[in-house]
Amino acid sequence: MDDSMPIFYIGQHETKRALPVSDELANHAQDLGYDMLTTPITNSHFHTRVLDLLSSYNQSLSDASGSPQPQPLPLIPALEYLDTPLTPNDTISQFLTFTSSWIDLTSPDPVIAYLSRQVLHLEIAYAAFCGAVTVVIPGPRLSNGANGISQYARAIKEALGTGAYIQIHILLPTDGSQSNEVEDLGNLEHFARPELQHPGQQSAEADPFSAWDAWNVIRSVCKYPSRLSVALDLPRRLPSLALQSRWYAEPVRLLNLPASSFLTNARGSSVLSKSHQYFIFRIMRLKSAPWLLLTDIGTLPGVDDPDMILSYSTGDISSDAAADAPTLESSMSTSPTPAEAAQMAKSGKKKNSGDPTPHLSYLRYLQRNQPPKNVIERFGGGFQDYLQSPLQPLTDNLESITYEVFEKDPIKYEWYERAIEAALLDWRALNKTTSSGTSDNAVVIAVVGSGRGPLVTRALNASEKTKIPVRVYAVEKNPNAYVLLQRHNRETWNNRVTVVKTDMRAWKGPANEDGTFGKVDILVSELLGSFADNELSPECLDGVQHVLNPDHGISIPSSYTAHYTPISTPRLWADLSTRSAMADPTAFDIPWVVMLQQMDYLSTVSTPTEAVQQLSNGTKMNQFSLEAPLSPYIQTAWEFSHPLPPNVLAQASLRKGGSAVGGGGGFTGGDGANEHNARFSKLSFPIQDQGICHGLGGYFETVLYAGTSGSVELSTNPITMKDKSEDMISWFPIFFPIRTPIQVPANSELEISMWRQTDDRKVWYEWLVESFITVGGQRLRLAVSDLHSSKSNGCLM
Structure with a gap:
């Protein structure tokens, strides 16, 4: 039984990071309590080079407007050392690398789409060369329509081939909303020729399922590769429960939490809504739980002061920040509402209470206060989404460990005991005759397919509770389990059980002294499989029904x-x-x-x-x-x-x-x-x-x-x-x-x-x-x- 709670691996991301990520910066982030940092693969120098190339190409098109010869598409020269902050080193595997957000793989302009594919190819190839393990790629421009999604999917399939060992995360909005990156004047989307735009595509209202639908196309084109997964951008207001549940089923490996996702409570602390907490707690229970990424919550504190020493890695949170998040009906504005601001002023408490990493501390607080695991989660930790072939108990003799797993169930056998007890009580209340023919009118119980004998024990317990005498038969075909049943009969059951080694369908019933065979009053079995009848319970019970008393015999289970x-x-x-x-x-x-x-x-x-x-x-x-x-x-x-x-x-x-x-x-x-x-x-x-x-x-x-x-x-x-x-x-x-x-x-x-x-x-x-x-x-x-x-x-x- 696994009681350990999920661990939150938390990173810090700045979309406009001022400093290149060095070993010193990574160590500083770890001192603050972060597990990882992000870094762009290329920088503004490379961005400028691509824009200059595009400008030159457009100028050449204008100069050759009357020429009958088509202009070849522009080719981006190889990367230069000024284009990237990355170098191969021992710590690069600890960084999440981001491809450029200013490209547009979905553009209807073939020039923009071609340049974007080249940028992506150069960045993925260089990241793979440096030894990067994880690359985050901004998702497609959903406003460019279905044709753009297919272009994007093809580019991702190429990227998987270029970086053969890299894990690729596609950053997508949970609710299908458009990224604010498009507002960047340097974004290639702005340079697409107007005559190539689809009429009305930019004004179309976002469908909440559009991001999921785009993801479905991407992974289907790529044939469900294990190296392709989702980085999910959580908005301030989560979408419908149906869409949340749909994303839960997908391979989400990264949850992106921008500063705008947080609420400000009455104490001035940054917290998440109850619905956000629920989604995070649930998805963190997955076998492959995602990492958490705090985005644009500010620069790393103390990076400009090398003598500053911080020790917030324990996640100790201030009493102000530890307050529960507001309910679903609470304010959804980025800044505090007037009512919240008034209450903050009245309380006289300062925002963040001096904690240099309040958002990180809050997530560590959530990590320590996760809901406890239920019995099924604790028992099945290693079995989640693990495919197993159904058992064939009629043709295979099960091992002892297989029986043992079943016997750990805290409910099943207690319920069987209750069922046998209820049947015995009704037997006495209805004054039924028994098949034993003994002076004490003992009820004959046969446990067919008795395995290691847990149901036999429960039948004896039911007899003791009801004070109704029973004669118990344990019928088992497994020769190895038969040995253990004999041992149990001698050492545990005080020889109160008749152990029979045979296939239940061949059993003739309780043997009498005169060589005849009697009947059984209560037939107990646990032959059910995951679909009830997939382990041949109907066929087995049909085959043994001839030993059941035809007048008043009881089958447990009955249906x-x-x-x-x-x-x-x-x-x-x-x-x-x-x-x-x-x-x-x-x-x-x-x-x-x-x-x-x-x-x-x-x-x-x-x-x-x-x-x-x-x-x-x-x-x-x-x-x-x-x-x-x-x-x-x-x-x-x-x-x-x-x-x-x-x-x-x-x-x-x-x-x-x-x-x-x-x-x-x-x-x-x-x-x-x-x-x-x-x-x-x-x-x-x-x-x-x-x-x-x-x-x-x-x-x-x-x-x-x-x-x-x-x-x-x-x-x-x-x-x-x-x-x-x-x-x-x-x-x-x-x-x-x-x-x-x-x-x-x-x-x-x-x-x-x-x-x-x-x-x-x-x-x-x-x-x-x-x-x-x-x-x-x-x-x-x-x-x-x-x-x-x-x-x-x-x-x-």
């Missing part, structure tokens, strides 16, 4: 349902794409077990989660619940119930024997004896905001027992898990990927078809995703995925 919803998860899709290309061509046809973390639900209901509602109620930061901000729309695929009606099993038996009255055989092979366990669902999911579908997130719910003594249920469904089995960690969700991501527009619809197939030898899934939009009353199909099938990796019966 279970599978659920799914479309999700966006670029990280997992990129992982599978790499696997598919390098080692496993079937990677996209496997339902993967994974602790989903860096993902986003594409179909949601309008009600925000309780965690977000807490923000507007003044909840303190260390009480935040960092769950998904919007509730997902999750639907039921199908259901299984136990025990099955006898006529269903009788029909399956006829088909298995090939009898004519059993039917003409199965659709997918075999006699069709298991086709009563085949399923199909076709569900429609409304899409509120634009996004991209990478697959389906799958979950399950199960009713362990429902009777007059109460109902006991388990759930991994995010909608019902909190009410039914909060903090349960035994099962991670299941992920059904699609080979080609489907981009979905706002107000569209995803229709998902899912099959559970069987040929009497194995069980597998098939899934298909279709996208639709309704225009003018007509429903139009936008895209359709491949028909994915896990048959080659199906679960063997």
Whole structure:
């Protein structure tokens, strides 16, 4: 259980840094408490050279206006030592390098676009030569439209090839707003020829999703490379929860916090709003948490005084700055409102209280006061977004460590004990007869697939609590686990358990002294997988149902349902794409077990989660619940119930024997004896905001027992898990990927078809995703995925 909290790695960035970044300046920044500094790759000298070249080229065009010969595009000479502050050294890997913000890769003017590509190429090549590890590239000019985005994406793909080992971060605004860098008179955008501008493109109102859409184009053109990620610029007012959630699913490696993002509270301290805190706390829990960058909050204090010694690296914060941020309804102006200013004057407190790095101190304060991790976060720290092949317990004998992981669950086995206890109480209340035939009328309980025996222990505990005698059988096919069960029976259970080594489907039931076999009153199993039925619980319980008393036998669990919803998860899709290309061509046809973390639900209901509602109620930061901000729309695929009606099993038996009255055989092979366990669902999911579908997130719910003594249920469904089995960690969700991501527009619809197939030898899934939009009353199909099938990796019966 990992209780360690995320560490904030914080850097300082000046868009117009006056001093070149030297080792001495970096050491000074570390003394102040910063972890990193930023530096431009080139300087104003290089900028002037490019502008002079452009001016000369434009003059040559004017001079040759009557010439029939086209003018070649201008070429930028190689970098000179006066053009850059960088040199190869041992500390350059500690700096974040920035490419020039005055270029315009999206320009409709081919001259400007060509010059910009050359600048980017020269800077990336030189940064790579110097040994830079990280390069931040300002994002595309969103006002130049879709054509400009494609130009930009192509340039980034070239840059990835130029700097083969460099991590590239694309700096993008969270809300799609335009960068203020365009106001710089030296920006190349101002030199584009007016006749090449698209009519009305500059006046178009920014779409909040435009930056995300541009990012989606860029990474898609570049084929989801692991070296390409996002540097997200957080505005003063965060966009909608839906857009925040969309960015959360992306590979954000840098959060840029400009001075304008901070509020000034009544004490004169620079603080972040509750919504900013929530977003930062949530995204810092990711497996690859981003760095934080404080931008244009002022120059490094003391840089002009070499004798000044500071020690703020501990992050001790003044009592003024430690005040909680204002609520969402608070002032959003850059400067204090008149009311805030009046209150500051009345209190007589000076802004920043003498702290030379108040913004840094505030972030360190947030780092120390993060919300505590919940049980699932503490348990699953190493499993987040880690793809695992589903277990095949029927064909593989599990190792002890695998059983041990399940047994650490603090909820599952306690709930099973409650279910057995409730069943025993109802048994006594209804005065049922038992199958034991003993004088004490003991209830016969069989734990099938008992593993290392945790459910056996729980059955014995339930008997002791209810004072109802039981006879317990532990049935297990794993020969290694069978040895441990025997040891437990002797050393822990006082020989109160009959241990049977066999496949549960071959077990004939409790053996009597006369050579006959009796029945079982309560059949207990934990055969469920991440999708409930993906580890063949239906087939196993069908096979052992013949030992259950047909009159009053109880199955625990009694039923279970599978659920799914479309999700966006670029990280997992990129992982599978790499696997598919390098080692496993079937990677996209496997339902993967994974602790989903860096993902986003594409179909949601309008009600925000309780965690977000807490923000507007003044909840303190260390009480935040960092769950998904919007509730997902999750639907039921199908259901299984136990025990099955006898006529269903009788029909399956006829088909298995090939009898004519059993039917003409199965659709997918075999006699069709298991086709009563085949399923199909076709569900429609409304899409509120634009996004991209990478697959389906799958979950399950199960009713362990429902009777007059109460109902006991388990759930991994995010909608019902909190009410039914909060903090349960035994099962991670299941992920059904699609080979080609489907981009979905706002107000569209995803229709998902899912099959559970069987040929009497194995069980597998098939899934298909279709996208639709309704225009003018007509429903139009936008895209359709491949028909994915896990048959080659199906679960063997």
